[in-house]
Amino acid sequence: MPKKNKRIKKHYTILLPSVSAVVFLLLLFFIFWQGGAVPKHDIYVSSENPKQGETILIKINGKYSGLSGYFDNEKLNFFRNGEYSDWSALLGIDATHQPGKYKILVSVLGEKMEKKILVLSGDFSSVKMAITKELKDKGYTGEKIISNIKNNDNPALNEVLAKFTPKANFNSPFSFPLENMRKSGLDFGEFVSTGNNQIQHFGVDLGAVTGTEVHAANDGKIVLAKNLSNYGKTIIIDHGLGIFSMYLHLDAFMASLNQDVKKAQVIGLSGNSGLSTAPHLHFSIRDNGTRIDPLLFIKTSEKTGENFNLASIANSLLKILK
Ligand SMILES: [Zn+2]
Structure with missing residues (x-):
């Protein structure tokens, strides 16, 4: 019995480093794959049912040069807080915008995406x-x-x-x-x-x-x-x-x-x-051009500083390694 235990122990000591090496490589692959040359895109919105006068943050993960987007024929103006940041757009819903269902349409590297949002009444007094x-x-x-x-x-x-x-x-x-x-x-x-x-x-x-x-x-x-x-x-x-x-x-x-x-x-x-x-x-x-609640706008803009996804982590890593 003692002999067998020793053998198992020996087996594990060889296995453990290789397991962690594989996990590490997989993790690296996963992180860099998210932010790599063929990114998987998705539209993130800070709210799917904003009220009139609210501002939504729209984020698209990944690093690339060209993207365009629209909300109800209104062009979205994407920006980023640095070369390694994701693209953000602040979409103000005008105080007089008709409540109802709308689509946010974004096109990245020829890939078209859409996100449905529901604009609610501001119930202004x-x-x-x-x-x-x-x-x-x-x-x-x-x-x-x-x-x-x-x-x-x-x-x-x-x-x-x-x-x-x-x-x-x-x-x-x-x-x-x-x-x-x-x-x-x-x-x-x-x-x-x-x-x-x-x-x-x-x-x-x-x-x-x-x-x-x-x-x-x-x-x-x-x-x-x-x-x-x-x-x-x-x-x-x-x-x-x-x-x-x-x-x-x-x-x-x-x-x-x-x-x-x-x-x-x-x-x-x-x-x-x-x-x-x-x-x-x-x-x-x-x-x-939209008339929006300025305090809600500022609160939403604060979210542009946050990291939402692994692509951001990968970009941060790249920045450190550079
Ligand atoms: Zn006033």
């Missing part, structure tokens, strides 16, 4: 806006508010928002514009009625006393720094790929038109300028 004495003293009436938007403020905004910068000015997720973030006033998507007119609020109102530092949500270029009729002192940053952030009712500008700014840089001080009854910061983000 409605509020009445009283024209206070303070607003009347500032010259605002129900009709004046609407005509300001139509004839002055929105044309000024639309002129800069229509321009598309084909490359990303940023290489990291977006961040919040205030150090202390709290909602105060109108929420995203709320319908506001003044007399016979109704407008939808395409941003969030954040609590901030006059003079609070307002930070850039990401790297970009200032494409508007102007005092508008309703929106007051307004800054718009172009982050590239059709993504813009907007800061309204400022008290002062701390950056100027055409200036390149970095994420978290102070670009202005919050205030009460324009159509505003109390000091606050109105913050909006537009993604490829």
Whole structure:
């Protein structure tokens, strides 16, 4: 018996290293095969049933040069946070996008893929806006508010928002514009009625006393720094790929038109300028023309920094080995 045990033990000592070597090789093969020249593609979406105003992260695993995609005839703008990162696209569902079933279509190296998503209603609430004495003293009436938007403020905004910068000015997720973030006033998507007119609020109102530092949500270029009729002192940053952030009712500008700014840089001080009854910061983000909840957009953009699959691990390994 002791003799037999010794033989078994000897057998195992030879076998163990070769087993681990095979496992190691298989693991390496599996990891590199995922990110290799013939990748197996798949569409990852952060949500399959987004509400109006939400942003979805779309990720395609693998490393290659060309890919294109569409959502309901809207072109997707793919980007990556470095040469070894997977391709991501942030898809904003406009606050007014018709709820229902849609397809995300992506084409990679001639391979076509699709993902079904279901857009749900944002269930936005409605509020009445009283024209206070303070607003009347500032010259605002129900009709004046609407005509300001139509004839002055929105044309000024639309002129800069229509321009598309084909490359990303940023290489990291977006961040919040205030150090202390709290909602105060109108929420995203709320319908506001003044007399016979109704407008939808395409941003969030954040609590901030006059003079609070307002930070850039990401790297970009200032494409508007102007005092508008309703929106007051307004800054718009172009982050590239059709993504813009907007800061309204400022008290002062701390950056100027055409200036390149970095994420978290102070670009202005919050205030009460324009159509505003109390000091606050109105913050909006537009993604490829869509009006979206800016806070949900930032939360979704944070996910672009995560690794979702083995291809990312393989790419990270390659980067270390390089
Ligand atoms: Zn607002």
